[in-house]
Amino acid sequence: MLKIGEIVQTVKGIIEARIGIVKQEIQDEFVGILSRLILLVLIGSMLLLVFLFLSLSLAFFLSQLTKSPYLGFLIVALLYFLVVLAMILTRDSLRIQQRVELMLKDFIFKAKLKSEQEEKEENEQ
Template sequence: MLNISEIIQTIKQLIEVRMQLIKDEVNEKISTIMARIFLLLLMMTVSVMVLLFVSFSLAFYLSEKMYSTYKGFLYVGLLYLLIFILIYFLKDSKGILGSFQNFLKNFVFRGRNKED
């Protein structure tokens, strides 16, 4: 009887240790994914700020060259309108969607496949 109770106790301990290892692994993967998502959002925010300042710079430059303030801003606005129309017509393109999805998968889940 003593051997059976020791075996049962050892199995319980092994299960507890395995469960703790699984919890630690899941917590590590979740924290890695959350950190990558935060980094991606931070990169997007900085990119938007850069785009904003570059847009203003281009608008003021064009305004100076054309001797008309509104024309510089109008041309930059039209440029963004053309980009928007282009993106709108290409939104269902499988190549663009696939490459964007692959980029996000590789960026967010990059470390996961290498560790497994």
């Protein structure tokens, strides 16, 4: 006959094993999200540099075309001003907010969504 102490130890071992598995899953998910956020910051930084150099190149090119040392930079600044003005006017647009939110969720939580889809496929089979 089984003793109560053995049953308690077995249940305790099962619970500890499950807690360990959950901790590992949380750590893996956190590391995945953190690595995607770091990648997003790096991509953003590189895009910032690209836009900076493209803007300077366009400004110098327009300066040479207009034969004015400052007019090219003024045109580029006005282009950026128009972009900022358009962003300010559309800041309350729910469609744009939803698109950006969906894009960020898809990028950051992509690994989690893939694993959930794989689990659903396995459960269906």
